[in-house]
Amino acid sequence: MRLPTRAATGAVATGLATVLLATTASAAPAPGDPGLGDPYYPGAGNGGYDVAHYDIRLTYQPDTDRLAGTTTILATTTQELSSFNLDFGLKVDSVRVNNQPAQFAKDPDDFTELVVTPRKPLAKNQFVTVVVTYADVPSKITIDGYQAWKKTPTGALGVDQPTIAEWWYPSNDHPTDKATFDISVEVPDDVSALSNGTLVRKTKQRKDWTRWNWRSTEPMATYLAFIAVGDYEVLQSETPSGQPFVTAYDPLLGPSLPAAKASIERSPEVVEFLEGYFGPYPFEAQGGIATTGLGFALENQTRSVYDAAFFRSGTNMSVVVHENAHQWFGDSVALGAWSDIWLNEGFATYAEFLWSEYAGEGTADELAQYIYELYPADDEFWQVLPGDPGPENQFHAAVYDRGALAAHALRKAVGDEAFFAILRTWLEKKEDGHGTIPEFVKLAERISGQQLDEVFDTWLFTEGKPAESPNGTPATARAAAAAQPESYPEIRFTHEQLAAGE
Structure with missing residues (x-):
């Protein structure tokens, strides 16, 4: 605010008080923004409030694909609100606020x-309870x-990215607004209902129906x-660290x-490896x-979902490593915006390189050189x-493969000690939150003590094939297959969207 020019101090104070009073008096509750301005999806998410918890209580009938439910949202306003938006595509029966x-x-x-x-405008910093009841057929x-909703022969899959919530629960659908979840799904006795977190209880309230109650106690992005729901073989055990370990197979x-x-079933071993x-x-x-x-694999928080095609040729530890690495890169530390997707996919793909070294099936240098020479x-x-x-x-292959080359180039530029210190510090400081590429670059430069513009510009932001691989090796004329480690074909098929026929 620009202050008025007055000769007397008292006049200045009086004028300032008048301006402040007028500003306060003119302020009024306003609608929350219908989107958060994400550079790729401007309408994703909503302004004016922050969600702390979703309680989603559903009944699902596989035969008809009818989904009925009530979602209770616990939130706090970030401004005075005359109205606000929820992201949701199904038919709504009622809404209650407080x-x-x-x-x-x-x-x-x-x-x-x-x-x-x-009914009444909401004050800033007000705790708000929103209850939405609804029923519809998501596949329509x-x-x-x-x-995004996938009807299957025995049930359905509410699994996808960058968005899936709109097909089964109302939300503030952007990765920057994380919340905890209770997800309760009633289904016929002959099918199972899987979700995130811990299975806290299975209950029966009527004949031939069972309710599955899941709880996620750590903040989670809405798309995760x-x-x-389906005819799954469900296995329940514990990891060596004592955590619930639930798997299911169609x-x-x-x-x-x-x-x-x-x-x-080797996921706990993978998690233990990645913890290192x-x-x-x-x-x-x-x-x-x-x-x-x-048709793809996705890193749903605590419990990734994999398409059968990943295992058509036998075991595929690379995809299991990839999705479990996302529990850190993408789930614990979410995207600040969808344009920051490299922070998810580049490091999840690079985790495959680390596992390959551990398994003795090709070093990170070999895999990086192979990818570099693979594409003319x-x-x-x-x-x-x-x-x-x-x-x-x-979700182009370049985001995964060239993204992994960027990670390897950073490792080669700063050395192993600084590289892994950067990763651990990033994950520790941003845990349960979100981050952006500029923030990651700034941290990498601070920890390494190096100016890294050339590395990041070359591998993330410049069109065209770099003159040298991340290993500092120029491209050769030899066939790419000559450099291919035996394990590499399975790594190539870990991309979230499977190639046709793979």
């Missing part, structure tokens, strides 16, 4: 924006031409919450079922689910920038 019925309507320009108007809902995996078990590089495992439970009809200079691969790929290339 125990009073509230008006609600879908935004006519974006039906996934549920606009809620409380298309958002921006996309269908999931449900998987019998439709057929001949791939033993390979899936031989891979996913990344620090303590950040969550309260572990596990994994192998299913059909997904005129390949589209080198035109995608891992540091800012754009929403259309957010």
Whole structure:
């Protein structure tokens, strides 16, 4: 505010008081922003409040794909609100705010924006309880031409990224607004309902139906919450550290079922291995689910979900390493914006390099050299920038593979001691929160004591094939296959979106 020019001190004070009073008097509750301004998805998330907890209570009928439920949201306002938005695509029956019925309507320009108007405006820093009841058929809902909910022969999968919540619960759907979760799903007795965290209880309230109650006590991004309903073989045990270890397998995996078990059942070993590089495992439970009809793997917090195709050729430890590495990079430390996707995928892919060294199936140097020589200079691969790929290339192979090369280039530039100190410090300081690429670069330069613009610009932000590999080796004319370690084919197929026919 620019102060008035007055000769007398008293006049200045009087004028300032008048301005402040006028400003206060004119302030009024306003609608919360319908989006958080993410550079890739400006409408994702909502302004004006911060969610602390979601209590999601559902009943799901596999035969009809009908989902009915009540979601209770515990939040705190960050401004005075006359109304606020929730991200949600299903039909809503009612909304209550602080125990009073509230008006609600879908935004006519974006039906996934549920606009809620409380009976009374909400004050800043006010604790708020929002209760939304709803029922619909998620498989009939298309958002921006996309269908994320997957109906399966015996149930459904509420699993996807960058968004899935809109198909099964109302939320503030952006990774920067994490919350804890209770997820309770009632299903027929002949199917199971899997989700995140710890299975705290299974209950029966009526004949032929069972309710599965899951709890996640660590903050979680909305897209990482999931449900998987179906005819699964569910295994429950404990890890060597005493954490609940829940895995589930779709019998439709057929001949791939033993390979899936031989891979996913080793998850605690993988977690223990990664703790040596990344620090303590950040969550309260572990596990994994192998299913059909997904088409990718996804790092749902505490319990990743894998498509059967990853195990078609036998065991695939690389994909298990990749998704468990995300428990640190992506889950514990979420994205500040979806343009920061390299922080997720680059380091999850690099974890595969570390495991390959541990397993004696190729060093990080060998894998980095292979990827560098695999793609010729005129390949589209080198035109995608891992540091800012754009929403259309957010899950392009370059984000994974060139992203891993960027991690290896950083390691070679600063040395092992500084490199792993950077990773551990980043994960410790940002635990339960989110981070951006500029923040990571700043930390890397502080810990290493080096100016690293050239490394990050070359591997993350410059189109074209670098003149040298991260190992400092120029490209050669030899066939890429000549440099291929035996384990590399399985690494190539860990990308979240499986190539057709793989």
